[in-house]
Amino acid sequence: MTEASMPAPSAPRQRVSLTAPDARTQKRKAAEARFRMYGVAGIATGIFFLIVLLVSIVGSGTGAFQQTFLNVSVYLDPAKLDKNGNRDPADIRKVSTFGYTPLIQDALLKQVQDNGIETPLEKRGDMKAMISASAAAQVRDVVIDNPDLIGETVDFRILASSRVDGYLKDRVKREDVARDKNIDAEHLDLVDALIPLGVVKKTFNMDFITGADASESRAEAAGIGVSMIGSFFMMLVVLVLALPIGVAASIYLEEFAPKNRITDLIEVNIANLAAVPSIVFGILGLSVFIQFMHLPQSAPLVGGMVLTLMTLPTIIISTRASLKAVPPSIRDAALGVGASKMQSVFHHVLPLAAPGILTGTIIGLAQALGETAPLLLIGMVGFIASNAPDSIASGLLDPNSAMPAQIYEWAKRADPAYYERAWGGIIILLIFLITMNTIAVILRRRFERRW
Amino acid sequence: MSFVKLTTSALAIAAVSATTAAARDQVQVAGSSTVLPYASIVAEAFGENFEFPTPVVESGGSSAGLKRFCQGVGTEHTDIANASRAIREKEIKACAENGVTDIIEVRIGYDGIVFASQIDGPAYTAFTQSDIFNALAPKVMVDGALVDNPYTKWSDFNADLPDAEILAFIPGTKHGTREVFEEKVIAAGCEATGAMEAMVAGGMSEDDAEDACLEVRTDGRSVDIDGDYTETLASIDANSNAIGVFGLAFYENNTDKLKVATMSGVEPTTETIAAGDYPVSRPLFFYIKKAHIGVIPGLKEYAEFFVSDEIAGPDGPLAAYGLVSDPELTSTQEGVSGEQVMGGGS
Numbered sequence: 001m002t003e004a005s006m007p008a009p010s011a012p013r014q015r016v017s018l019t020a021p022d023a024r025t026q027k028r029k030a031a032e033a034r035f036r037m038y039g040v041a042g043i044a045t046g047i048f049f050l051i052v053l054l055v056s057i058v059g060s061g062t063g064a065f066q067q068t069f070l071n072v073s074v075y076l077d078p079a080k081l082d083k084n085g086n087r088d089p090a091d092i093r094k095v096s097t098f099g100y101t102p103l104i105q106d107a108l109l110k111q112v113q114d115n116g117i118e119t120p121l122e123k124r125g126d127m128k129a130m131i132s133a134s135a136a137a138q139v140r141d142v143v144i145d146n147p148d149l150i151g152e153t154v155d156f157r158i159l160a161s162s163r164v165d166g167y168l169k170d171r172v173k174r175e176d177v178a179r180d181k182n183i184d185a186e187h188l189d190l191v192d193a194l195i196p197l198g199v200v201k202k203t204f205n206m207d208f209i210t211g212a213d214a215s216e217s218r219a220e221a222a223g224i225g226v227s228m229i230g231s232f233f234m235m236l237v238v239l240v241l242a243l244p245i246g247v248a249a250s251i252y253l254e255e256f257a258p259k260n261r262i263t264d265l266i267e268v269n270i271a272n273l274a275a276v277p278s279i280v281f282g283i284l285g286l287s288v289f290i291q292f293m294h295l296p297q298s299a300p301l302v303g304g305m306v307l308t309l310m311t312l313p314t315i316i317i318s319t320r321a322s323l324k325a326v327p328p329s330i331r332d333a334a335l336g337v338g339a340s341k342m343q344s345v346f347h348h349v350l351p352l353a354a355p356g357i358l359t360g361t362i363i364g365l366a367q368a369l370g371e372t373a374p375l376l377l378i379g380m381v382g383f384i385a386s387n388a389p390d391s392i393a394s395g396l397l398d399p400n401s402a403m404p405a406q407i408y409e410w411a412k413r414a415d416p417a418y419y420e421r422a423w424g425g426i427i428i429l430l431i432f433l434i435t436m437n438t439i440a441v442i443l444r445r446r447f448e449r450r451w
Numbered sequence: 452m453s454f455v456k457l458t459t460s461a462l463a464i465a466a467v468s469a470t471t472a473a474a475r476d477q478v479q480v481a482g483s484s485t486v487l488p489y490a491s492i493v494a495e496a497f498g499e500n501f502e503f504p505t506p507v508v509e510s511g512g513s514s515a516g517l518k519r520f521c522q523g524v525g526t527e528h529t530d531i532a533n534a535s536r537a538i539r540e541k542e543i544k545a546c547a548e549n550g551v552t553d554i555i556e557v558r559i560g561y562d563g564i565v566f567a568s569q570i571d572g573p574a575y576t577a578f579t580q581s582d583i584f585n586a587l588a589p590k591v592m593v594d595g596a597l598v599d600n601p602y603t604k605w606s607d608f609n610a611d612l613p614d615a616e617i618l619a620f621i622p623g624t625k626h627g628t629r630e631v632f633e634e635k636v637i638a639a640g641c642e643a644t645g646a647m648e649a650m651v652a653g654g655m656s657e658d659d660a661e662d663a664c665l666e667v668r669t670d671g672r673s674v675d676i677d678g679d680y681t682e683t684l685a686s687i688d689a690n691s692n693a694i695g696v697f698g699l700a701f702y703e704n705n706t707d708k709l710k711v712a713t714m715s716g717v718e719p720t721t722e723t724i725a726a727g728d729y730p731v732s733r734p735l736f737f738y739i740k741k742a743h744i745g746v747i748p749g750l751k752e753y754a755e756f757f758v759s760d761e762i763a764g765p766d767g768p769l770a771a772y773g774l775v776s777d778p779e780l781t782s783t784q785e786g787v788s789g790e791q792v793m794g795g796g797s
Contacts, residue, residue: 096500098761133768137499176707215495216488217772294527296475298507379479382509383491385498386477399477399507412510412679414488414704 057426064424067205067220068165070131071198074107074139075153087147097136100143101128104135104158117193120186129183130190132159134214134221160200162219162417164191168202171416208424213385213406219417222410224425226388230300230380230400231369231432233389237304237396238311238368243361245308246315253316254323255345274313281310282374290378298379298399306378307368314367318360322353355447362440366433372404381405403429475526478506478753482516482533483627484679485562485698486735489769490533493757496768501756503749508533510679513627520738521546530743530750534736535562535627543793553741553792557754558783559763561775563699563724564631564731567709572691573613575605578712580730582609584640586617589668590650597649600668620686620695621667623677631733632696633665636714639730641665684708699724700773724775732775741792754787 021029078085080103081095105127112119112127121127135158142156143149159165163183166172168191177183194200211223257263285306289295295302326349334344375381380401389395401409403425410422480490487510498505509516513534520532521542538556546554566583568575585591585608591600605612622628641647641664650660667673676683680701687695688708695709699719702711711719714731723729737757744751756762758780763769765776777783785791 096761097496140499173707179706181703181706215491217492217768218495290527291522294525297479297527297529298509379481379507379509382481382507383487383494384507385491385495385505386507387505398504399479412484412681414680414701416705416707 057423057430060420061423061425061427063169063171063420064208064427065205066169066202067208068160068168068200068202069157070108070160070194070200071155071157072104072107072111073153073155074104076139076143076150077103078151081143082147082150087150089144089147092144092147092150095140097140100136100140101133104131104139104156111199112190112194115194115197115199117190119190119193121190126187129187130161130164132161132220133218134159159218159220162415163187164200165202165220166417167191168195168200169420171420208421209428212387213383213401213409215383215385216413216415216418219413219415219421222418222421224403224406224421224428226386227384227401227403227406228428229388229395230303231402233300233395233400234304234307234402235365235369237301238308238365239361241305241308242311242315242364246312246361247319247357249312250316250319250323251345251350254320255349256341270313270316274317277373278310278371279373279377281306282377284309285374286377296397296399298382298384298401299397300380300400300402301396302378303375303380303402304396306374307371310371310374311364311368314364315357315361318363319353319357322356322360323349325356326352352449355443359440359444359448362436362443366436366440369432369436370404370429372402372408375402375405381409383409403432476748477504478531478747478750479509479529480506480531480533480737481509481511481519481529482531482737483513483535483735484510485513485535485626485628486533486559486737488700488772489559489735489774490737490757492768492772493753493762496762497749497753497756501749501752503752506749506753512625514625517542517738518545520740521549521551523549524551524740524742526747528740530740530747531754532738534738535733536630537734537736538738538793551740551742555739555741555754555787555790556793557737557739557758557787558734558777558779559737559757559774560735560769560777560780561724561732562735562773563719563721563729563775564628564635564733565697565699565702565719566694566712566714567687567697567702568694568712569687569691570708570710572693572710573605573615575613575694575712576710577611577716579643579715580636580640581643582612582640583619583636584644584646585609587619587621587637587667587673588641588646588664589666590646590663592644592646592649597646597653603672615692617672618674618690618693619672620674620676620683620693622683622696623675625677627733628696628698631731635731635733637667638664698773699775703773721770721773721775725778734777735774739787741790744790751787751790755784758783758787 080099082092084091102124105124108127108131109124112121135156138158139156142154161183163172163180164187167188172180172183174185174188177185177188191200207221208223210225211221212226213223214221253263253266285302289302289305290297330348330352331344334348335341339347372381379399382401384399384401386399389398389400407422407425407429410418410425480494487508490508494506494508497503513536516529516532517534517538519529522528538554543554546552566575566578582605585602586605589600590597591602593601602608602617604614604616606614621632638661647660647664650663651657655663674686676686680697683695683697684705687693694712697709699721702709713719714729717723717729719729719731724732737754739750739754760780761767763774763776763780767776770776
């Protein structure tokens with residue numbers, strides 16, 4: 001400071017009370033208050049959007065957990081299903097689902113007429129709009145498993161078509177059906193008449209949680225179960241590959257590797273890899289695992305390997321951080337009592353760092369669980385209605401989808417019923433992510449030691 | 452050490468997978484997102500009725516599907532490419548370079564392309580190809596001269612159309628739909644308005660004029676949609692003045708949100724498309740790699756099942772979903788069962 005800028009010493013100072021803040025203090029306090037307000041406003045905005053998001057997800061998605069079913073008694077006509085009359089499974093198999101559709105339509109029509117419901121829909125074909133296309137396959141599977149049922153009348157709980165389901169869920173409105181060629185107002189009248197009889201019933205839909213994907217003509221039959229299994233197998237591969245590789249790499253880099261240019265370079269590259277967009281790993285997976293190593297397309301094994309590449313940097317970084325957090329005195333003490341370097345690491349440092357490593361791994365897994373982009377390129381997004389795998393090998397190698405890929409696929413489809421299912425899938429995915437993150441938090445809280 | 456165990460088991464998994472990698476027992480399909488719904492309906496019914504596993508059907512666009520199809524022969528490559536347009540010479544050549552020579556072309560039926568707008572939006576109920584050309588071309592005919600497109604509202608060039616801002620969502624260039632849109636709508640409009648003649652008269656060669664005809668304006672009134680129809684639908688939902696290009700089947704599933712426009716006075720329905728009255732329709736195809744027949748179990752059965760009367764016929768599930776079934780289905784069936792490859796050879 002120069003002389004000139006200082007106040008003249010001779011000027012009399014204004015007397016102010018110590019309790020009354022002067023202008024500068026007031027300004028500073030106001031600035032602090034403003035800053036706090038910004039913070040609160042920021043948090044409030046965040047919470048507001050979180051609530052909007054959750055409300056819209058829950059509001060749009062809960063419909064997927066309910067489904068409309070029809071209770072019909074189907075007469076399994078031997079003349080149609082077993083022409084030779086010998087109940088030979090091979091012959092019964094020859095009757096395709098197209099042979100079963102008229103039986104189910106007849107059954108529903110009979111139910112309508114037996115109950116004396118007045119409706120202009122008097123033909124078998126008129127019932128088509130009410131029944132899901134999946135019903136024929138459902139009945140056929142039962143008949144193939146139990147050929148003795150042929151000739152009897154069996155009660156089935158079959159899916160209603162997505163339009164009927166939409167009507168019970170207020171998605172399909174009466175005023176809109178005039179131009180819809182899939183359903184007429186008469187069908188809706190019939191549905192209204194069948195509800196009190198218990199033929200049409202909306203109940204909890206377990207099939208959505210356990211079932212497989214369905215094609216566009218039968219949105220009502222689609223479920224997320226099989227892709228959930230796909231996700232599970234991918235996570236298994238990620239865990240089995242990424243955890244040992246990641247931990248081994250971090251222990252070496254942190255405890256054994258000499259600090260030189262090469263390790264510096266590796267370190268920089270790991271940090272960079274963590275920021276590489278995930279689609280890049282998808283392209284890498286396509287060219288290396290599928291085109292070069294000839295692994296099968298659409299297999300959770302390949303998906304898991306691609307996600308492993310993506311998760312490794314996250315795991316290495318978090319593992320190194322938790323190894324670093326173990327104080328050097330622990331290592332020195334171990335070495336001081338004669339432990340070898342490896343003993344000091346595996347007996348003392350690693351157990352102490354384990355909670356941090358696990359937390360990092362779980363968060364890495366949660367990240368991988370929600371990843372869609374790399375799966376686009378290795379054939380895991382599409383119509384993959386495989387049945388649930390029956391063994392670990394088929395779980396890893398048979399084509400399957402993953403939960404986020406399934407949601408993406410549903411969101412693209414034409415039938416509005418899929419929109420609801422996409423949101424329902426998001427709810428399930430979020431439940432998984434929240435569970436995993438909660439486990440990570442609990443592990444950290446319970447086992448982490450602070451020095 | 453548990454890590455050692457984990458690593459060994461990981462290696463074991465990799466080893467197992469490497470040995471089984473050679474065998475793939477499900478059909479792998481990729482390609483047009485327009486064909487995807489049909490292919491998935493067939494794949495599902497195929498899985499239900501046959502002992503073979505359900506085929507895997509991916510989408511991504513006709514061009515992308517054919518590109519993957521042409522990458523080579525072997526289980527790591529797809530067996531079937533779905534396409535909403537015929538394969539191009541260039542693609543056949545690319546295929547041949549990678550050893551994919553015997554290709555079986557299967558036409559499954561026809562699909563209509565419709566122009567639809569928000570249900571509560573302006574009354575876009577009747578278009579001609581010239582209207583669409585006038586709205587979307589970079590250069591149009593005004594008073595007998597070819598000028599930069601001056602129109603901002605539909606009513607500027609056709610008083611019968613609503614007084615609303617021009618905004619159209621059209622399929623992006625990777626879609627097969629785009630090609631049909633260009634050929635059957637834009638090019639037709641270009642000729643009908645006389646713009647093409649004016650271009651030739653202005654010193655352009657015929658070919659250049661044809662190419663110039665297919666261009667669309669780039670001032671933001673025509674928006675390319677590279678995603679699926681759901682993306683177009685979302686854009687239409689957000690812009691009450693906009694019109695969008697959809698497949699007939701997609702429109703029929705969303706009649707509560709969209710209203711469709713007639714083209715040259717013909718309403719798009721499966722009947723008018725089958726009769727050839729509705730002008731904007733296109734054939735849908737899939738292409739089979741003959742070298743994979745016999746290697747991939749169920750490949751031929753899937754193809755035959757796809758074109759069988761009970762699936763692709765006029766009463767089958769594909770027609771119910773919106774496909775216009777092919778009047779020449781019988782010859783297609785013969786072609787598939789006889790494994791007739793393209794180009795007349797073998």
